[in-house]
Amino acid sequence: MKEEFTISIFTENHIGLLNRVSIIFTRRHINIESITASESEVPGIYRYTVVVNETREQVEKVVKQIEKQVEIFCAFYHRTEEIVYQEIALYKLPTAAISNGLGLEKLIRDNNARILSLEGEFIVIEKTGHKEETQELLKKLQPFNVLEFVRSGRVAMIKQKENLTHTLVELEKTHHSEYKN
């Protein structure tokens, strides 16, 4: 059965690495729902967060293939219940929407959104939340004439104390690097 998995990948910051990771998915005909990348708490180590809809068995194999890449430290996969996650969405509306009497201000307040920027002819509204929530707000904003909409990929953390540092220390303990000839 396919379900949503969030894959966290810890990597070196190397040109071409994102390509190596993405071809692992494409080669197996797996569609990437979203992907984000940023530096982690350890300077020089980056993390990618990838969301896919797949069977657990397939995700497990894919994660091993990802970890096999030389410049990947480690990778983990989690079901949605096991993580805390967030996305951000931006909505561009004409400035006139504020004063058209349809209640934009209340809508923004009720949805925990905010006006990020006022640019003369248009405004940009920001909302963080899960996809369903940002999608719901998009629907509600449509009557105000949404000029542009964009949503980020997911960022996620696991609901456990163990972190990257812990994993790296474990990996060091359970492996050696020496080439014996």
Next chain:
Amino acid sequence: MDALLKMLSDFNGDFEDSKPSSKSNINKITGSEAVLESLIAEGVDLVFGYPGGAIMPVYDALYNYRDKLKHILTRHEQGSVHAAQGYARATGKVGVVIATSGPGATNLITGIADANIDSTPIICITGQVPSHLLGTDAFQETDVVGITSPVTKWDFQITSAEAIPEAFAKAFYLARSGRPGPVVIDITKDAQFAEVDFEYKPCKKVRSYFPYPKVDAAKVNEAAELINNAEKPFVVFGQGVILGKAENEFKTFIEKGGIPAAWTLLGLSALDESHPLNVGMLGMHGNYAPNKLTNECDVLIAVGMRFDDRVTGDVNTYAKQAKVIHIELDPAEINKIIKADVAINGDVKDVLPMLTNIIVNKEYGNWLKEFKKLAEIEKEKIINEELHPTKPGLTMGEVIRIISEKTNGEALVVTDVGQHQMIAARYYGFKNSRSFITSGGLGTMGFCLPAAVGAKMGMPDKQVVAVIGDGGFQMTLQELGTILQSGINLKIVILNNDYLGMVRQWQQLFFDKRYSETEMVNPDFVKIASSYNIESEKVSERNNLEAVIEKMLASESSFVLEVKVEKEDNVFPMIPTGASVSDIRLE
């Protein structure tokens, strides 16, 4: 966090410590010279390659290094990469290839993919357009790193001369450590021209790379428990035994356990074929007994192999009755195809002695008799006629048998892909490890001739015999030019059935004998050989076959022997695609 940062910064000392470098270690040389010095520092004395615009600075530097670095000019870049593969497979050392940008680099792809799937340590150095032209569709620019990423263990583009020593150190370490594989280093032309303070420190560690897991003793205990309680244990082994240089450890293990062992195509030669516990070849054209009994054993012990579909047949009916123990270095192979009841992630060289230590010394007389019984059936139905035919046409099997007899099973045999490959694997009777070299995972026609050239260069004192089909020979026959120029002594046997035989066999068995585009009108191979000044003979009669083979083997120089074999012979046994190993067909 502090401890981790310390650890990570230690990692940055990835490269062997060489104290405050003595001045003599540092000298300004060009990037091209740095490439060659790096190779020499890694103990390389032989490279295969083909020059061109973007790699010309390296070739120019090579001119001054001729006494230290021998370069073999092949006739096609595909030849260079297969030669490097043959060299690496024969010697266990890293094979090195040099090629130019664009078409030079793309001509390497088949060999790189082949080395990737067969875990062969090679390094391909490709020239690249100057860095300011990257991404401009400059003359002979291709995105080499982009193209090779799916088929390499590691690839890297160098755009400054300073990066050369460190990248090469890393490349060698990665190519040969852990599960070996191909590495591509793409160097822009400006980096080849620029100067660098050259200092070489071998790489001992890459901080994000964990090649050797420490073996979990609890898992080894679990495996031993299963083995000790088994009544019909069965070992299937692959190239991991050879790559891990664990042939002795492997032999000791099966001998103490008394366990019959069968090999995958790439595991062939790791265990002497005359060993009483060697029960033959697995897979599609493997032996009857090991395939049938895969579905009878109670404990299946897989050692350094990856359950390729040519080995397993239908996975849903593969060894379902057995508990599976999988000993494998690459964690991504574990549970990839066949679920393991006990998975031991580790180098077979580390795992096997631990396991041998705690298994009981046993013998399985009746179980071995089952193998013998089935082997007898195969012998009567297939092998006798193949090796000692009663019909007039020559068989591939009798040619291989005679070569085996005359070389005492001790030659290094390199094959191409097709019927002749399966026949060579089945009937040569290998005595020594690393003496069978073939393209397994990729099944690359055209592999044999250049790979045999590389193998011979790596093992000049060995009798090297290339066994090729008429089809595959014509894919890379231009490497006869490399043989001519280098003057090596290589024996080339073309088993000519005037067909793309393996495909024709499938057409006969599964496509109603519709021989679509498999019949070949072939040239005169003897004339081709003689135009390259290579001694050559053609045999189509049984009565002089043995004498000509003797002559070939005794010759002091290279020799092309064309044997006209029966046109429509088939290789049996056979597991049809999608069928179970136990449904292996004898006819």
